[in-house]
Amino acid sequence: MKLNKLKLFLIVLLSCVSNIYSQVGLDKLAQSTMNFLLVGVSPRASAMGEAFFAVNTGVESIFYNPAGLAESQNEFEGTVSYTQWIADINYLSGALAYNLGNIGTFGLSILTVDYGTINGTTLLPFAQRFEYPAGYIETGPVDNVGAYSFGISYAKAISQQFSIGGNLRYVGQSLGENKYFNGTTKKNDATKLVFDAGVKYNTGYKNFRFGMAIRNFSSQIKREEIDEQLPLTFTIGTAVDLFEIFLPEADQSTYLTLAVDYLHSNNFSERMNVGLEYMVLGRIYVRGGYQTNRDIASWSGGIGLSQSLGDYTLQVNYSYSQMDTFDNVNRLSLGFNF
Numbered sequence: 001m002k003l004n005k006l007k008l009f010l011i012v013l014l015s016c017v018s019n020i021y022s023q024v025g026l027d028k029l030a031q032s033t034m035n036f037l038l039v040g041v042s043p044r045a046s047a048m049g050e051a052f053f054a055v056n057t058g059v060e061s062i063f064y065n066p067a068g069l070a071e072s073q074n075e076f077e078g079t080v081s082y083t084q085w086i087a088d089i090n091y092l093s094g095a096l097a098y099n100l101g102n103i104g105t106f107g108l109s110i111l112t113v114d115y116g117t118i119n120g121t122t123l124l125p126f127a128q129r130f131e132y133p134a135g136y137i138e139t140g141p142v143d144n145v146g147a148y149s150f151g152i153s154y155a156k157a158i159s160q161q162f163s164i165g166g167n168l169r170y171v172g173q174s175l176g177e178n179k180y181f182n183g184t185t186k187k188n189d190a191t192k193l194v195f196d197a198g199v200k201y202n203t204g205y206k207n208f209r210f211g212m213a214i215r216n217f218s219s220q221i222k223r224e225e226i227d228e229q230l231p232l233t234f235t236i237g238t239a240v241d242l243f244e245i246f247l248p249e250a251d252q253s254t255y256l257t258l259a260v261d262y263l264h265s266n267n268f269s270e271r272m273n274v275g276l277e278y279m280v281l282g283r284i285y286v287r288g289g290y291q292t293n294r295d296i297a298s299w300s301g302g303i304g305l306s307q308s309l310g311d312y313t314l315q316v317n318y319s320y321s322q323m324d325t326f327d328n329v330n331r332l333s334l335g336f337n338f
Contacts, residue, residue: 032267033190033228034173036113036147037216040064041081041093043331047302047319048275049289051259053237054200054211055277059097059335062109062153065198065213065237066165069107069155072099074313074337081333086296086326088116097153107153109167118142120176142176149194161204167196171230192230194218207241207255229266237261253282269293283307287319296324302331312338 042060045052053065059077061068076098083091095109120139124132148171155165175188198213213235220227239259243250261273275289285304291297302319315335322328 031228032231033221033223034147034171034192034216034230035267036091036173037149037171037194038231038233038267039083039085039091041083041091041111041331042079043081043302043317043319043333044277044285044287044304046321046329046331047287047289047300047304047317048259048277049273049291049300051237051239051261051273051275051289053198053213053235053261054209054239055237055257055259055275056211058337059095059107061155061165061198062095062097062107062151062167063093063111065200065211065235066107066153066155066167066196067163067198067200067211067213069097069105069153069165070157070163071200072097072105072337075099077335077337079333079335081331084330086323086329090114090116104154104156105165107151107155107167109149109151109153109169111149113147115145115147118145118176122178144174145176147171147173161202163200165198167194169194169196188223190221190223192218192221194230206244207239207257209239211235211237211239231265231267233263233265233267235261235263254278254280285317296326298322298324312336 040046040050041063042052044060045056045064048055056064056068057071058068059072059079076096078094078096080094085091091111091113093109093111095107097105097107099105118141120142121136122139123136149169151167151169153165153167155163157163170191171194172189172191178186178188195217196213196215198211201210203209215233215235216230217232218230220229237259239257242256242258243254257277259275263271263273271291271293273289273291276287278286283306287303288301290299300319300321302317304315304317306313306315313336317333319331320328
């Protein structure tokens with residue numbers, strides 16, 4: 001019965017994948033909307049160059065491959081993270097997970113985006129362009145500019161090797177109001193229901209894992225007279241513990257994970273992310289990664305610390321991402337489980 005359920009899920013997932021490929025075209029590159037959904041919010045993932053779709057486990061999986069939520073070893077997990085993004089944009093995210101054993105694992109998530117101060121402009125009628133040659137005037141800071149996402153998640157282990165999961169999210173973006181020269185205004189708000197789905201498979205050999213996920217699957221948004229797609233992304237990832245291959249006698253309190261992800265999207269051409277995570281003493285983590293085919297992003301790195309306090313475990317993670325042109329990006333998160 002479990003195998004039949006897995007086959008059914010894979011058929012549905014592959015049908016979604018074929019739909020993705022039918023929507024993705026080179027003529028649509030850099031033309032999607034709500035691109036805040038593409039920004040990683042996990043310091044652990046970002047430190048590994050976002051090569052995370054076969055690695056993620058527990059509550060952080062909600063923001064990447066939701067199938068990893070089923071691999072939570074705790075009854076409750078939570079995380080809060082802050083991302084100091086480029087151009088004075090800041091992300092704040094949080095998620096909770098509740099493991100109900102054989103029933104599965106449920107999750108809740110929230111993401112908010114502060115775009116900082118945005119100054120508005122308005123076009124002028126032709127008669128006023130002699131006074132204002134630029135053809136517009138500034139109208140001051142724009143109110144109510146930002147973005148958000150609220151979601152519910154569910155994941156379940158079909159067997160000791162397979163897990164599946166999905167997110168249903170309500171996302172929105174507010175880009176202020178248009179102020180026309182005739183005095184009228186128009187709000188630039190958009191909302192959508194978005195679906196994510198993923199699977200993970202652990203071969204059982206040297207901790208060799210595969211992950212696959214579809215993110216931001218939804219219908220189009222119509223702005224003015226233009227239909228815009230959300231940044232639909234299909235990711236396949238793999239990960240392996242290098243110590244289990246080359247140093248099988250190494251202590252269980254240490255590992256060195258190599259992860260590689262391949263991304264196909266309607267918003268950019270194919271990309272590959274590569275990352276490493278080294279754990280020592282069972283609680284200290286050192287990470288590094290690289291993202292290919294990016295205009296401004298490239299190398300990243302970070303550290304993490306896990307500390308048990310009785311029945312509780314606290315995790316602190318930090319990442320630093322190098323950016324061209326803009327300021328470099330810092331991320332910080334605090335997680336807990338019990």
